[in-house]
Amino acid sequence: AVVSTQSGHYGRASPTALYSTHGAGVSVTLTCQVTSPDQLTLTFHDGSTDLQATTTKYEEGKTFAEYTITVDAANKGGTFQCRKSATETSTTSSTLTVLSMTTPLTTPTRANDGVSVTLSCVAQSHADVTSPTFSWLKDGSAVGETPVADVVADDKSTVTSKLPIVVSSDNDGSVYKCEATYSGLASGTKLESSTTVTMNSKYSC
Numbered sequence: 001a002v003v004s005t006q007s008g009h010y011g012r013a014s015p016t017a018l019y020s021t022h023g024a025g026v027s028v029t030l031t032c033q034v035t036s037p038d039q040l041t042l043t044f045h046d047g048s049t050d051l052q053a054t055t056t057k058y059e060e061g062k063t064f065a066e067y068t069i070t071v072d073a074a075n076k077g078g079t080f081q082c083r084k085s086a087t088e089t090s091t092t093s094s095t096l097t098v099l100s101m102t103t104p105l106t107t108p109t110r111a112n113d114g115v116s117v118t119l120s121c122v123a124q125s126h127a128d129v130t131s132p133t134f135s136w137l138k139d140g141s142a143v144g145e146t147p148v149a150d151v152v153a154d155d156k157s158t159v160t161s162k163l164p165i166v167v168s169s170d171n172d173g174s175v176y177k178c179e180a181t182y183s184g185l186a187s188g189t190k191l192e193s194s195t196t197v198t199m200n201s202k203y204s205c
Contacts, residue, residue: 032065032082043083104193111167112200119163121178132180134161172199
């Protein structure tokens with residue numbers, strides 16, 4: 001899955017913009033920075049619960065607080081605010097958005113010699129954050145086949161990429177990989193899904 005945070009501000013509060021595509025278990029750290037004559041006790045709020053900062057420090061007239069959240073199946077994102085007190089909360093927030101490969105490639109892909117099949121993968125899109133750009137690889141190298149033009153869902157929530165191939169001895173046992181890269185994310189971060197193409201055997205008596 002892909003995680004992105006959109007920054008907000010609270011005086012000098014600035015949740016850190018951070019992007020990742022490590023899927024379930026990735027840790028995301030939000031930060032809050034507030035100018036103050038003395039150290040403050042800053043917390044984070046998820047809309048229902050006050051969350052104690054993971055770390056807090058005071059330097060050069062500013063209180064810094066961090067809160068680390070682990071994104072997993074039970075916690076796929078949310079909106080967080082920095083709080084100085086019960087009545088003083090950041091006017092904007094940091095929102096975690098989880099993007100994922102909604103329809104990964106079917107594994108394995110089996111067909112008879114000479115049969116045309118279409119590999120298809122679907123990745124989530126978020127108009128306010130980023131949309132995926134797809135690449136197809138065969139055994140680690142760019143494919144020779146030409147992908148079909150990407151299809152964006154009517155509600156723009158997903159983008160589909162398809163690759164037509166002809167099963168033969170040339171690709172029997174080959175691993176095809178679909179990669180979805182999101183512009184604006186940290187270098188090298190992407191979603192990916194793979195399938196092994198298997199040509200069905202022919203038997204004669």
